[in-house]
Amino acid sequence: MTGGFAIDGKASSHREFKGKITWYVWICGIIAATCGLMFGYDIGISGGVTAMDDFLVRFFPSVYARKHRAKENNYCKFDDQRLQLFTSSLYLAALVTSFGASMVCTRFGRKRTMQAASIFFLIGAGLCAGAVNIAMLIIGRISLGIGVGFGNQAAPLFLSEIAPAHIRGALNILFQLNVTIGILVANVVNYYTSNIHPVGWRYSLGGACVPAAVLFLGSLIITETPTSLVERGHGEAGRAMLQRIRGTKEVDDEFDEIKSACETAAALCAEEKPFRRLRRRESRPPLVIAIVMQVFQQFTGINAIMFYAPVLFQTMGFESNASLLSAVVTGGVNVVSTLVSIIFVDKIGRRKLLLEACVQMLIAQVAVGGIMWVHVKANNSPSHPWALAIVVLICVYVSSFAWSWGPLGWLIPSETFPLAIRTAGFSFAVSSNMFFTFVIAQAFLSMMCTMKAFIFFFFAIWIVVMGVFVLVLLPETKGVPVDEMVDRVWRRHWFWKRYFADADHAKISNC
Numbered sequence: 053m054t055g056g057f058a059i060d061g062k063a064s065s066h067r068e069f070k071g072k073i074t075w076y077v078w079i080c081g082i083i084a085a086t087c088g089l090m091f092g093y094d095i096g097i098s099g100g101v102t103a104m105d106d107f108l109v110r111f112f113p114s115v116y117a118r119k120h121r122a123k124e125n126n127y128c129k130f131d132d133q134r135l136q137l138f139t140s141s142l143y144l145a146a147l148v149t150s151f152g153a154s155m156v157c158t159r160f161g162r163k164r165t166m167q168a169a170s171i172f173f174l175i176g177a178g179l180c181a182g183a184v185n186i187a188m189l190i191i192g193r194i195s196l197g198i199g200v201g202f203g204n205q206a207a208p209l210f211l212s213e214i215a216p217a218h219i220r221g222a223l224n225i226l227f228q229l230n231v232t233i234g235i236l237v238a239n240v241v242n243y244y245t246s247n248i249h250p251v252g253w254r255y256s257l258g259g260a261c262v263p264a265a266v267l268f269l270g271s272l273i274i275t276e277t278p279t280s281l282v283e284r285g286h287g288e289a290g291r292a293m294l295q296r297i298r299g300t301k302e303v304d305d306e307f308d309e310i311k312s313a314c315e316t317a318a319a320l321c322a323e324e325k326p327f328r329r330l331r332r333r334e335s336r337p338p339l340v341i342a343i344v345m346q347v348f349q350q351f352t353g354i355n356a357i358m359f360y361a362p363v364l365f366q367t368m369g370f371e372s373n374a375s376l377l378s379a380v381v382t383g384g385v386n387v388v389s390t391l392v393s394i395i396f397v398d399k400i401g402r403r404k405l406l407l408e409a410c411v412q413m414l415i416a417q418v419a420v421g422g423i424m425w426v427h428v429k430a431n432n433s434p435s436h437p438w439a440l441a442i443v444v445l446i447c448v449y450v451s452s453f454a455w456s457w458g459p460l461g462w463l464i465p466s467e468t469f470p471l472a473i474r475t476a477g478f479s480f481a482v483s484s485n486m487f488f489t490f491v492i493a494q495a496f497l498s499m500m501c502t503m504k505a506f507i508f509f510f511f512a513i514w515i516v517v518m519g520v521f522v523l524v525l526l527p528e529t530k531g532v533p534v535d536e537m538v539d540r541v542w543r544r545h546w547f548w549k550r551y552f553a554d555a556d557h558a559k560i561s562n563c
Contacts, residue, residue: 072299076275077214077223080297083270084210085226087166087203089263090173092234094196096383097256098139100242107253111138111186128501133494134186140493141190145197146204147486153205154479158326161280162210167271169203172196173264181258196260197486203267204482208466209475213277214297217533221397221463228459229390234263236383243380278307279471282314313535317472326476335473337548338537341526342465342481348518349461350488352413353511354453357382357446378443385447389454401530402460403522409456410519414512416449421508428505457518461485464526467534468541 101107108116115132157165172195179192207227215223241259245252275297281290290310294303320329330339397405420442427438465481500507527545529537542548 073216073219074297074299076299077216077297080214080274081211081223081226083267083274084162084166084207085230086263086267086270087169087207088227088230089234089237090169090203090260090267091200092231092236093238093260093263094142094200094234095231096235096238096379097242097260098142100239100246100379101253101256102135102138104242104246104253104256106250110250111183111189132497136494136497138186138189138193140490141193142197142200143486143490143493145194146201147197147483147490149198149201150205150479150482150486153202153482154475156202157206157209158283158475161276161284162206162213163271163274163276163280165202165206166210166267169199169201169206170264170268170271171199172202173199174261174268177258177260177264180260181254183257192257199264201482201486204462204485205475205479208462209478210277212463212466212534213279214275216298218531219398220467220534221402221530222394224463224466225390225394225397225459227462228454229387229394231458232383232386232390232454236380236387239380239383243377279310279314282310283317283471287311309533309535313471317470320472326473329473330476330480333551334538335477336551337542337545338465338468338470338473339477339480341468342477343484344521345457345461345464346481346484347488348514348521349457349485350492351511351514352453352457352518353417353492353508353514354450354458357450381443382447382450386450386454386458389451390459392451393455393459396455397459397463398530401528402464403526403528405456406460406522406526407519409452410515410522412452413449414515414519416445416452417508417512417515420445420449421505421512424505424508464529467529467532468537470538471535 102112105116105119108119112132112135115135118128153165156168176192176195176197176199179188179195181192183189183192208224211224211227212220238256238259241256245255248255275293278290278294278297281287281293291303291307294307294310295301298306324332329335393405423438423442423445427435462481465478469477496507499510503510525547527541527548529541532540538552543552
């Protein structure tokens, strides 16, 4: 794990920074990625809890009655706006929080922001586990959402800033790997707690305290990023920390680049605040990519499946425990497939993974939609072989998402913004993700009731659009240092370079 790390590029811009891939970098990365574990646990836990009869009887008795009505429409038995609000309120809170989290991240650093995330998550998990009415349940979800907003803002930036360029993709994807592990753990917890009557749902919701506690305790031993330290005026501390995470005293070249980027960013921010600067023409390429990646990530349909996997499998005819077990299987596929991305993202690049996944997801979505259209009617369920075929196809779909749009939807926005607008720009990525996650979470069960099997064709159309976008407009960022993105990526792209034609090169090349 020793040696310098070279950056690909033209000879005139070739850079090589000294250093090792130290164990301390990996430890910091694993702890920071626990923000993803909290996020994933919540994604996985809500669908399982909303499928538990004890939970429905206490908070949503009308849904419980429809669920057990003999002739209730398979596609509509869980269609309830308040039930969907239980899931979606978290993401609405995260949406609002993300903009404030951007300012906290800049002023107090990435580490403190992650600590704040863990505290809000602990509070929210406690309120949900002890809820005695819907109001207390929703307030708890809002607190969890604030935690998600802080954590999802800080963790990807933290990971991108401490990583050497040639493993930045792999280290950053630890965040998404933890999301998938959180989903899997939540599905396993739901499987076992569903048999603990009448309080199994309390154990499921309270389990969110565990990753939150791990993050809080872990944040006490990790470093702040050198970039954040220098950005906040702690130059010598930033140099010392860079030496520690690189495992060498010879960090002058990399430190000078960080310092130059921070100085340029400070000068630009003195002229114009980061959020105002985002309106500039040269800020549009990374901003558009960041927002569009989040929109597309949600309109793959992944969170609709992950939120409501147990509910979806019950619609297909599985009994309650069988549906939870099927969700565990898809969660396991999700984790294993994310490892594929960690292995290949810095070898074959971002674009190839995204394009391959579009093809695989399209085939799976169309096939699932076709089977459900033919074999899942309003008042009957598919035969066992067809139900198993749907589970297999969903696993095929989940695997392709897990090594592509899942991790890269967070990686690419975190690495493409110049420092002057990095936290402000990334807050738009986070808020866009949370907004469209909220939309999908709030609307999916109603959409399934209205569109039935055609919901899968709806998402398939979006996957086609995504593939075209990647093919035509998404640049490759593999191996490029985060502070060289403007010159090495945006100014060289056939389309995006036009946005820099009138910009002052000296001002923005290192910002």
